[in-house]
Amino acid sequence: MISSAKSFYAALICVCLLTACTPAPDGPKVGTARLANGLEIIVIPDFRADVMTHMLWYRVGSADEPKGKSGIAHFFEHLMFRGTENIPPGEFSKTVARLGGQDNAFTSYDYTAYFQRIAKDKLAQMMAMEAERMQKLIIKDDIVAIERDVILEERSMRVDGRPASLLSEKMRHRLHKGTAYEVPVIGWRAEIEKLNAADATAFYRRYYAPDNAVLVVAGAVTLDEVLALAQTHYGALQASGRPRAPRQVATDLTVAQYEQAEVLADARVRQPSWQRLYRLPQYQPANKRQFAAADVLAEILGGGLTARLYQELVVTQKLAVNIGAYSDSSRLDNGEFMIYAVPAPQVDLARLAAAIDDEIAKLQNAIPDADALRRAKRQLVSELVFARDSQQSMANIFGSAAMIGLSPEDVLAWVDEIDAVRAEDVQRAAQNFLVPAHAVTGHLKMGDTP
Amino acid sequence: MLRRFRSPYFIHGLIGFCLCMMMSVGAQAAPPVQSVKWRDMEAWLVSDNSLPLITMKMAWRGGTASDPSDKSGLTMLMSRLMNEGAGDLPSRAFQQAMADNAISLSFSASRDEMTGTLRCLSRYRAMCFKLLRLAVTAPRFDAEAVTRMKREQATAILRSQQNPRSIANQELMRLAFGTHAYGRIGNGTQDSLAALETSDIRAHYQAMLARDNLHLAVVGDIGRAELRRVMRDVFAPLPAHHNMPQIPAIEVQQGPQTRHIERAGPQTSIVFAQAGLGHHHPMFFADFVMNSILGGSGFSSRLTAQVREARGLAYGVYSGTSNFQKAAMWNGSVASDNATAQEAVNVIRAEMRRIAQEPVSAERLAAAKTYLTGNYALRFDSGAKIAGQLLGVQLNGWPISYFKTRNDKINAVSQADVQRAAKLLTPDRLLLVSVGGTAITLD
Numbered sequence: 001m002i003s004s005a006k007s008f009y010a011a012l013i014c015v016c017l018l019t020a021c022t023p024a025p026d027g028p029k030v031g032t033a034r035l036a037n038g039l040e041i042i043v044i045p046d047f048r049a050d051v052m053t054h055m056l057w058y059r060v061g062s063a064d065e066p067k068g069k070s071g072i073a074h075f076f077e078h079l080m081f082r083g084t085e086n087i088p089p090g091e092f093s094k095t096v097a098r099l100g101g102q103d104n105a106f107t108s109y110d111y112t113a114y115f116q117r118i119a120k121d122k123l124a125q126m127m128a129m130e131a132e133r134m135q136k137l138i139i140k141d142d143i144v145a146i147e148r149d150v151i152l153e154e155r156s157m158r159v160d161g162r163p164a165s166l167l168s169e170k171m172r173h174r175l176h177k178g179t180a181y182e183v184p185v186i187g188w189r190a191e192i193e194k195l196n197a198a199d200a201t202a203f204y205r206r207y208y209a210p211d212n213a214v215l216v217v218a219g220a221v222t223l224d225e226v227l228a229l230a231q232t233h234y235g236a237l238q239a240s241g242r243p244r245a246p247r248q249v250a251t252d253l254t255v256a257q258y259e260q261a262e263v264l265a266d267a268r269v270r271q272p273s274w275q276r277l278y279r280l281p282q283y284q285p286a287n288k289r290q291f292a293a294a295d296v297l298a299e300i301l302g303g304g305l306t307a308r309l310y311q312e313l314v315v316t317q318k319l320a321v322n323i324g325a326y327s328d329s330s331r332l333d334n335g336e337f338m339i340y341a342v343p344a345p346q347v348d349l350a351r352l353a354a355a356i357d358d359e360i361a362k363l364q365n366a367i368p369d370a371d372a373l374r375r376a377k378r379q380l381v382s383e384l385v386f387a388r389d390s391q392q393s394m395a396n397i398f399g400s401a402a403m404i405g406l407s408p409e410d411v412l413a414w415v416d417e418i419d420a421v422r423a424e425d426v427q428r429a430a431q432n433f434l435v436p437a438h439a440v441t442g443h444l445k446m447g448d449t450p
Numbered sequence: 451m452l453r454r455f456r457s458p459y460f461i462h463g464l465i466g467f468c469l470c471m472m473m474s475v476g477a478q479a480a481p482p483v484q485s486v487k488w489r490d491m492e493a494w495l496v497s498d499n500s501l502p503l504i505t506m507k508m509a510w511r512g513g514t515a516s517d518p519s520d521k522s523g524l525t526m527l528m529s530r531l532m533n534e535g536a537g538d539l540p541s542r543a544f545q546q547a548m549a550d551n552a553i554s555l556s557f558s559a560s561r562d563e564m565t566g567t568l569r570c571l572s573r574y575r576a577m578c579f580k581l582l583r584l585a586v587t588a589p590r591f592d593a594e595a596v597t598r599m600k601r602e603q604a605t606a607i608l609r610s611q612q613n614p615r616s617i618a619n620q621e622l623m624r625l626a627f628g629t630h631a632y633g634r635i636g637n638g639t640q641d642s643l644a645a646l647e648t649s650d651i652r653a654h655y656q657a658m659l660a661r662d663n664l665h666l667a668v669v670g671d672i673g674r675a676e677l678r679r680v681m682r683d684v685f686a687p688l689p690a691h692h693n694m695p696q697i698p699a700i701e702v703q704q705g706p707q708t709r710h711i712e713r714a715g716p717q718t719s720i721v722f723a724q725a726g727l728g729h730h731h732p733m734f735f736a737d738f739v740m741n742s743i744l745g746g747s748g749f750s751s752r753l754t755a756q757v758r759e760a761r762g763l764a765y766g767v768y769s770g771t772s773n774f775q776k777a778a779m780w781n782g783s784v785a786s787d788n789a790t791a792q793e794a795v796n797v798i799r800a801e802m803r804r805i806a807q808e809p810v811s812a813e814r815l816a817a818a819k820t821y822l823t824g825n826y827a828l829r830f831d832s833g834a835k836i837a838g839q840l841l842g843v844q845l846n847g848w849p850i851s852y853f854k855t856r857n858d859k860i861n862a863v864s865q866a867d868v869q870r871a872a873k874l875l876t877p878d879r880l881l882l883v884s885v886g887g888t889a890i891t892l893d
Binding site for chain 2: 046048049050051081082089093094097098099100101102103117118119145146147148149150151152153154156160161162163164219267268269271304306315318321322371374375378382385386388389390391392449
């Protein structure tokens, strides 16, 4: 049963930031619907090629893991490829490939997503397979043991063999202390080593249900086509009636011993680097304006070669070779504002940090000039226009937004939110968000030992 | 909003890598490609106004392998400077003009070419092509920018030395090509980079950027007539003929030869190579299908099945062809725990022997064909990807009809063809580099 279906036109193509923004008639038409079992549906039609991206997003990520079971969300994602009642182990991806498609999946703090990219006439079959593994997965000890080794190899490759990743892991552990984000998405090695079939089964039963998922299809399909097929393939799945539990969010953003940098000195390092993560308040619709201002702030401060940090520290003072900033508020719990820099040879990291702090202070003490503000807004908004070129990007944007409770309308309204940011808002964002006590600073250095 | 979606995440698997910048191009799914000519120049065009965007890719033959032997890093440095000021716009003014008009113009270099990528919104097309013309015909190479980009490139060299995979690849290229230009590192060495002068860059620019070594691919909200005007305005001012050295052809050194670089950490990163088949070899498609079955098709490859799914020895394992303009190489990679790295390599070599000894089944071959032919359409679902395909086919030296004939050629490959291609694999005579805690042997 389909309880609601609607579609609307959106205003992605307004780069007319100085004048009133009029929605262009050729903006994307994003359709949404919901099945009676709670499965939400988002459809982004794009008929330029006869292919589509079929994604199933689950509202569960590493931040929802039980204590001591870090890594289970990602580990479980791997097991979703290892056999169901009707699909033997190893056959899921092979079937997609044989049909001319490709598949993959990914896990983050707040979500887990599975997708196939394939010819549009294979949509029904992709749905049948995805629905099958939502509730008919088989979790066996021997497969679990092998997959655990695969994941330990993945951790070795992405984290343990890379000092820069190890440093980020340590920094986030301190930054988000006391909340779920203190644990890395892939999990701690010692805990991954102990994950077992029982853990995976419990996790599966708790979170994998249609009312905890969002179906996103982008490509050569209409909302009506998707709805009809979704009803057939997903409609019979049983709702769990158990949305994930709300998590602890930090309201006091102060970080313990924030004055003390996290230092990682490692013999494998050849190029030192510096980074700082600021903890942001939780994103809420009521204060979304200040997060739009944070996006503009990041762009003005560190959004590329025309940004303040690059012009001042790389071009003028020659203290850094590369530098940038970005704001990530698209999370359920606390977001992050990041500044990263590669020092010029022989430049002390403390001196670099002082110069960065000077630039931050300038933005806290005065409003940015009109040219910089206009340029930053245009850059941000045009990125969303360029994203329309890729059906996969569109599916990712609307899917990940849905995971933190943002509707397609919310995503599209972001353009107007950016447009509405005033110079004073940017200054206020710099004052409110770039607070030394809310941050962890990291130093990656050359050392004697790994 | 887009900047927000950068939270750390982990994906299920990797789909291989390629040592060269060349894309493996693989069908019918391609949109209609037109050839557009203006005097001695040709561009391949897919005109589509369903989005208000234009993407242009341009490449000049003569990449990092064309660096004089005592000036390695020169092409890479030049590519970094191509959007750092042109005409009467110094670096900052040029960058601001791009930002003010939502224009993205960047350049990169691989062993065989320097490639530029331009993306713009239709509404800013005039400024977009104006800046492109300035960048292509009148780059400034100001001293400030040269110094700054040399520092950036010096950093890139250091960074590549802290990544186990790139450490291994650099050593593998040295083993494969010795003192040939392909054996050198594109960014150069700290010493060679430091010695480069602005006059070197100017001379290199004048020798490389011409019309007869230019390849153009254009996609999006632009028609034939406008493209011809762009070709006239932007590229016609370039010299008719380039003046770059000929890169001699070279065969990949024959193994067995192994190198080990000790590095702390739980894992050993391994790359290996042997001679491969070039893009114009009669067995190219047989080899392409064989590689897909063996190690090139990600989750459905035999290497993934044996190394990852059956034994849990690695997260990613890959093999396939990396072709250069003057060399054909087959290569692969895996990273495995120090305790299991040798076993992972043994399994890979056993799979290389098996595919040569046992003919693949008719079912497996059919599955490989439907995968490769069906997947082709996925390379044409965005303007940026289409432009990449149009340029890749040109650089591979294939005709414009390739987009229509490619899938037929794949479908014509027989079981015997696959086996013939597999018999060219030499698992006992590989070049192999290991970086980590275990020195790998080929015993």
